Amino acid sequence: MRALVIDQTGGAEELHIAEVPDPIRVSDEVLVRVMAAGVNPIDAKTRAGRGVAKAIPAFPVVLGGDFAGVVEAVPYSAHPLQPGDRVYGMGRVPRAGGSYAELISVSSLSLTRMPATLTFAEAAAVPLAALTAWGAVVDTARVHDGQRVLIHAAAGGVGHFAVQFAAYFGAVVTATASARNADFVRGLGARRVIDYTSERFEEVVTGQDVVIDLIGNAKDDTGTRSLEALRPAGLIVTVPTGSWPTMDEEAAARGIRATGYSVAPDARTLSVITRLIDDGAVRVHLDRELPLEDGAEAHRLIEAGHVRGKVVLRVAPDPA
Numbered sequence: 589m590r591a592l593v594i595d596q597t598g599g600a601e602e603l604h605i606a607e608v609p610d611p612i613r614v615s616d617e618v619l620v621r622v623m624a625a626g627v628n629p630i631d632a633k634t635r636a637g638r639g640v641a642k643a644i645p646a647f648p649v650v651l652g653g654d655f656a657g658v659v660e661a662v663p664y665s666a667h668p669l670q671p672g673d674r675v676y677g678m679g680r681v682p683r684a685g686g687s688y689a690e691l692i693s694v695s696s697l698s699l700t701r702m703p704a705t706l707t708f709a710e711a712a713a714v715p716l717a718a719l720t721a722w723g724a725v726v727d728t729a730r731v732h733d734g735q736r737v738l739i740h741a742a743a744g745g746v747g748h749f750a751v752q753f754a755a756y757f758g759a760v761v762t763a764t765a766s767a768r769n770a771d772f773v774r775g776l777g778a779r780r781v782i783d784y785t786s787e788r789f790e791e792v793v794t795g796q797d798v799v800i801d802l803i804g805n806a807k808d809d810t811g812t813r814s815l816e817a818l819r820p821a822g823l824i825v826t827v828p829t830g831s832w833p834t835m836d837e838e839a840a841a842r843g844i845r846a847t848g849y850s851v852a853p854d855a856r857t858l859s860v861i862t863r864l865i866d867d868g869a870v871r872v873h874l875d876r877e878l879p880l881e882d883g884a885e886a887h888r889l890i891e892a893g894h895v896r897g898k899v900v901l902r903v904a905p906d907p908a
Contacts, residue, residue: 591689592883592901593648597637600884600891606648611685611693618669618696619661620677623906624712624877625687626654627886627899628745629828634682635887638830644682652687654678656702656711658907663696676702676711678719678853687712688883690903698853703865708906709877713745713898718861718872720851721749721800724825726757727857728849729798733758738793738817740810741802742778743769745898746827750800751776752870762793769896772873790816799824804831811835815842825849873897 589610594602613619631651633639656676659669669675677699679685679692686692702711724746725731737754741747742763754761755777763778770781782789790813799818803810804826811832814824820843826835829848839846864870876899878886886899 589690590880591650591685592652592880593650593688594635595648597635597641597644600632600635600887602635603883603887605881608648608650608685608689610691613661613663613693616663616696617693618659618663618667618675618699619691619693620655620657620675620699621660622655622657622687622690622692622903623708624656625652625880625901625903626712626714626716627883627890627901628653628716629890630716631686632887632890640682649682650685650687650689651681652679652689652901653681654712654715654717655687655692656708657692657903660691667696669696669699669701674702674708674711675699676715677855677858678715678851680853688880688901688903694853697855700855700859700862703862705866705868706872709900709902710872710874712900713872713874714861714865715853715858716851717745717898718749718870719854719857720746720827720849721753722857722861723851724800724827724849725750725753728825728847729800729823731757731759731798735759735797736795737761737798737800738789738796738814739763739778739800739802740814741765742773742776742781743896744802745895746802748773748776748873748897749870750802751778754800756864756869759798762796764789766894772896788813790814793817795819797822801826802828804828806831812838815839815844818842818844821845823847875899877902
């Protein structure tokens with residue numbers, strides 16, 4: 589099959605098209621013909637030798653966590669999913685081949701029918717980012733009505749879902765974003781947007797119940813500064829924990845609860861998100877759709893850090 593691979597870790601130029609063996613479906617796995625694949629920061633980090641690169645078993649490797657496509661083969665004839673069904677979900681890269689390829693084989697617990705209201709490209713932008721946002725906001729922080737929640741990087745892939753989920757559950761959302769994204773983030777449900785380029789958020793917002801930190805200390809000590817925005821015994825949920833190894837100690841010293849979060853490819857939760865999307869309660873923003881062979885450009889866009897919503901790679905044309 590045709591795939592976008594790397595033969596070694598390094599810069600975005602390492603990504604190239606190659607012919608690789610088709611994945612072999614085993615056990616409960618569902619074989620899916622990929623129409624579009626989401627591009628996420630973890631992809632770029634892994635390609636560069638960080639992220640989950642240490643777990644790459646061999647090269648060449650196909651990256652890409654989430655996808656939307658059509659079922660090719662199922663574990664047994666009476667399976668709830670059938671060939672031809674339109675599905676989306678997440679794989680387990682690099683334990684298995686990723687979604688930057690014509691075919692992917694994933695556990696039946698990791699995919700579900702895609703929203704009827706979305707295109708394949710839009711659907712491919714959802715799973716990893718939305719599941720990460722749900723896990724941080726709903727499962728971990730248990731955000732609820734009236735809580736004050738600060739969300740960093742609110743215009744990005746995970747951030748734009750996190751704002752919507754927090755607002756949906758009744759939180760008073762403050763968000764950080766650039767000035768050009770302020771109206772976009774307000775439209776997602778944020779009551780207040782702080783332009784991080786001109787204001788220090790910890791100087792203008794305090795007493796927050798929860799901080800959803802999608803930056804960590806990778807830039808301008810955002811994680812450490814977030815502790816100043818929280819009330820005593822407040823909670824910070826930091827997704828890029830690798831950038832802030834002293835998080836637990838720093839938070840404890842201030843009497844603040846802190847935790848990281850790692851996303852799980854859970855089809856049950858994704859089905860709930862699907863219903864919210866089809867009901868119009870949650871929307872996905874697609875910043876750019878690029879052909880698979882332009883994967884290097886997609887990674888450069890992600891690494892530049894100014895993507896609004898998600899970038900998606902088109903793997904195959906939509907079926908007739």
